[in-house]
Amino acid sequence: MRLKHLSVLAAVTALLALPVQAQAAGAGRTYEVAPWGSDHARGTQAAPLRTIGACLDRVRPGDTCLIHRGTYREQLTPPSGTAGAPITLAAYGDGPVTVDGTERVTGWKDAGDGLVAADTNLPPDPDFNAVFLDNSRAAEGRWPNSGSDPLNTTWAEADPTSTDQHIDDTDLPDADWTGATVHLWAGSNPWAQQTGTVTAGSPGKLDFKGGNYRCPPLCMGNQNYRNYYLVDSKAALDQPGEWYYDEAAHRLYMVPPKGGMAGHTVTAKHRLWGVDLTDSSYVTVRGLNLWGTSLRTGKSSTGVVVDGLHATYISEFSTLPMPPDSDLAIPPTEGHIVASRILDSGVQILGTGNTLKNSEISQSAGDGVLVRGTGNTVTNNYIHDVGWMGSYTPGIEINGNDQTVTHNTIRRTGRASIDTAWQLNGTEFHGNRIAYNDLSEAMRTSRDGSPFYVCCSLNGSGTSIDHNTSHDADGQVGYYVDNYSGNFLLHHNVAWNTGSRGTFFNGHTGPSIANQDHNSSYGIGINGNSVLLSGATDASGSYISNIVGPKPISVTQIGDPLPVVRSNLISDQPGYTDPVNGELWPKAGSPVIDAGETIDGITTDVRGTAPDIGAYEDGEPIWSTGCDLPGCQQRVRHGAWTATASDGTDASAAVDGDINTRWTAAAAQAPGQSLTVDLGETKTFDRLSLDAGRDTSGQPYGFSVSVSRDGKAWSGAVARVAGRSFTQDAAFPVRTARYVRITLTASGPVPWVVNDLRLYGEGPDASSTLQAEQATSTYGVRLGTAATGVLGSGDRIGYRQASVNGGRLTVRLASTCTTGCALQLRLDSPQGPVAATLPVRATGSASTWREQSVTLPHRVTGIHTLYLVAKGAHQVAAVDWLTIRP
Template structure:
């Protein structure tokens, strides 16, 4: 993860030169770590701190910030609509606003611990410690790995009750005052925390939490998961820490070689960039570390561009939101909204923008959007929401927001969510489109990548052209509990559990909800679309849906729901369903089989609209951002799996989250699963998905790789923890074979529902969409294709990992002779890999695939450029592939 962040940062900085980014006619001031705050702010006499620059800027001025780390809180003044103030990285290296301060003076205090006397200014709940620039975990029991989304839970005995835990595995210690984190109950749709009040061998008492029983309680329930933090008794592995607030003392289990040569910092500032009283300011190309950024309810005209924010929010308890934060009367169930309003990068107010940014590592929100008319576009948001409340990748409250072209992956719960407890019942005029949502629901079960709750009126809101996949919840798109007037269309979902889209009336109304022209693929075993439980479903309309499972709706209301023009088929003619390419091939039964829906089926070719999310013959749209890291899932080919116990392990690698391989005996060290990828792949992360069950996850495993299936290198990673999906991250490796070997015993056989690989950048054996090109010169890039490229124009794709000997380009062209497309490597004038003669397709909007053999087989990672040669309108581009 850190490597992706650095690459993204460097790419953004190289794209600036900052002199060209200065805002208008105002004055440019310079800031550099080698400067003086009493200086003039010139290039040769810069200020030392950003604050010194802010004290001097006026509307229209610019602070140009040179490379370095700035440990200060940045609170910019406002510009004006016609003369904003700009704060930008100069372009000579990373600029980091750091929310931490060094911790020094460590002393050995016995018991394998060191301690430092330091006064941390934040509430204990929000403390964070970093060791050698990595997050140090707060001491906890049971121990877990370094990835907070790979959580290890303890399991209480069935004799436990609402405020009491029985567990013979609980270590004998004084846990009084510790925080107990609960994920428990008959259907635990929320997580809770409480405070331990008394302990004895094998049990403890606590107060707090929701204790609504059932479904949210400890006791003889289906789920009895918990862990403990916030106690010195939990310190037992290197890097763990505990802060004694009364004594102002920070305890740490030091690295095995001691503290010499290691650096430790602690969080001091929640808001490193505080724009809560600021308007008409542009922030460009800055990094945040261990802190976050916020605008305020009165902010307007703020643009945050190219932000790279890491470890933005930390907390360890989940209190009930105060009544003053709630938009509706308080109730116990509103604990789910805990920490939504005090975490994440926050874009509040009216008419503000967050774009081209990478946001990662948060116990809570990735991004919070509140107010009216804000824009969040082309951002990469990942590894957030690990505390398991309703804090998502992007939380949207308010009206008339635009949230588009974001990639959101690895979230504790939803990728995109709205909290009606905080938002109220209006959700009008929001556009949520072209977002790629994956690996959601990592620490919960009852939810989905896209989630709406509850009683919301979505009039004027459109949720369209989004993809949801590889999630551990129940549904891809979930409109829950009495919400109505939501329009969904042209969405795509696969590997999302029981349903693609679910409108849940839940013994109440579900009025005027619609889903049109959506495509659903493998990994859905209930309904492609379901509207159920509604006492009134008047005006609901489900049409032009293609999927493997039925589309159905409650037959209530006046007028009753309309369900028609849908295709339910296991073989609908998708291009490559396992890899999420759910667009139709020639001869697909979806072609010309649909109906026209006003405002939805805007592009129709042939005799009628097509069924599904893609109109055959039109450019193929794609979702997600265009930054480094936005494309990571390695293409699934003809993979086979061999289990050491001889059982049939094909279900582990069939690309369907609902099928399962189960070993034949209880877990024991040495049991293994070996996967043949069919060809070498480049990857740096493996995900083992155990589906929606709460048992069967490995208690520990290692990962190794091989080129030939015979010679195996050292272990790439060792993983502990028992989360639903367990990730092993390691340095980038190219290999054909991968082996997972158990390293610990467990009471039940281990299971794998799905195995996925991830790697840095796009896998060029899959489709590279034109709109996702990292650079387009000479033509505009739309939502699914470029305009026509003329002689010398080009499109580039950064850091593509490839393996193949054939280039295929989908294009539209009216050029009748002499036009070609050159495939060049690394630079626009780099080595020529292929020359594709362009043949006319009949018109400027008639699309065809045209292939050509490469001059030699390409492997490895390159930047690709497709360069047009010939006339003034050589071709418009939809996508390209490099493959066999």
């Protein structure tokens, strides 16, 4: 089922699919395409073509296909343009243009046993089949049943008597499972998932072939983890919407919705690559939507620009085979199962000098984006809900050298947000820039890893990982440079709520040479080391400095020269502005100010007598991470929340904002047990995230969510959640409430636990710090990596769909205007009602930043698009950030 709160496809389309007639008119011929056209027409506005393919048959270098609103079920294979005359495919701007990779399935007939079936030919490789019911993802039949969110999966647990290729489970239904796919997450420390095929079965028992055979740590048996589920079997069909495809009979089976198939639409995937640029160069693709299909460039592609792509349900598969030897850059071993499906999933930017920007990529069993080759750019993208099959497929997979990956928001991933696969990449990782990315809610289907992960034996010479934020993840580390990798430069990174460490350089009985971490800030939710370099046989040239964090720094002192660790501050009171909400910049009087050392090329823009320790320089604008598209900012600001448990236990740990503290109920799970949270003020949200920590017990077997404005009158259940994933998300229509109640709906053998609760909305929470450079719209002003340029009278920045509940506007700004300047806060349009006028006072110089505030005449509540409009002079003020708080 599609999680509406996690997609802003329609909104982004409306903002980015702007008319491009003026852009297209100059270089070459423009053809128009529309569903009401004819492929025998001339391709003019009065006589458009019917299909995009017909336009591509006509275009030459410099030409443009302008595509009117509609759905196009075809595969696009553009020819090449030239460097000076690219070919352009662009949305016209009159509504969404969707390239759909599916075809309708019709002819449904009763198939007995409560099933219906239709004879249909699906793509030749059944591993990549995908089915949609009424434009939502339909789940393949599976046991045990799971919810609609593939990142909130439900596992069966094998008995300890299971062995490497055998499962004992007294709960297994008595059915013929022969030929089914068994999906395994098992072992002492299962850092990857794997699949096999059931060969025989009897009541409570299964034999299977496949998997990794690596035992331990990745095997079934008497291990810490014995998780599995079954798919690809007709025996698993038992709830409405589930499907099974009989490849031999070319027959699709489905459990029909209640009331039957009448009035329902079923489509199935037919095209893996809706836009196939494998043999194309110098092509621009702008403002298109992809549904149930993906886009790729090729090894020889160059000069391709993909701008404003909105790709949903891009990759689906049910097996995790070992990568073929031909895909591997180093000799194959059984451990290379982790690289399964990296090269055949996601939006793929291959080749040299290609760009993916301003795009939303979501819903993938594998990669969100694969960038591979040399000198490609992936910037300002929103990537979410990917990698749910549990191999090393991340939000962005980076292979090759000289890649630029910046300003992306990556949220809700099965494993890493950003990853590189050395098995496919080889050991070079030179000259890559990974910066200003926001990485959160990672590691949903793994325990061993991190939002940012590199492995193994990589040489990162010339690579910089800087100005990133890593937070609210279920792994162990914020930034993880694993197994013998060296020459990685990390600096000005931020991590909180990442588990045991901020950054980990893992020598793992081998060398970890010349790795560096400078000027990084680590905060709440780290309980091991702020930085750890361990297990190295040689740590020569390692250098850790200007770090601020809550836990010690530990570095193996071996090598020539010996590692350097100095000018760091380890303190649980470092003077952060708001650590629970990730605002780890120093406030006045912080001991980090002017306490650092100078490092060439790293400590720039110094204010005061010396560099500050940590990621932010006091007196400079506060840099931010992530994209500036709608949906990139969703986390609700954590205030003075309190929690009350129905069993009377102290539940404060559930709402303290620290992922490592835990509330545990007093007794085993039973329906009716509850936890009630008082947010202290009304908030607007549409998703609750319940984090039950990093072990395998205590996750609720089922719960419902209800809300209240006053703590007395409660809604019914706005969401019901089943499953036992480490973090469980409840999604529901937008609600405004002060109180939230979580009530158990199922029994379980152990007490339930909560490590952290988080809330999310469709847009930003205006009580959070709204960074100016993350504005979703601008007029007349340039945005930088921190703050805006100077706004003149009439210039503005805007934030779409912000949740507002406040009476005081605060803006951090720099201004030389001495009289008559102001910033107006307007609601819903640039000419909308004026909610506040902030008189701007000169700060002393254009680089002196001050906070200035004004009380609103009337409190503002609800969801609004906010505009900050400059008035009064040619140069009014540069803006760093703003907040609206009570």
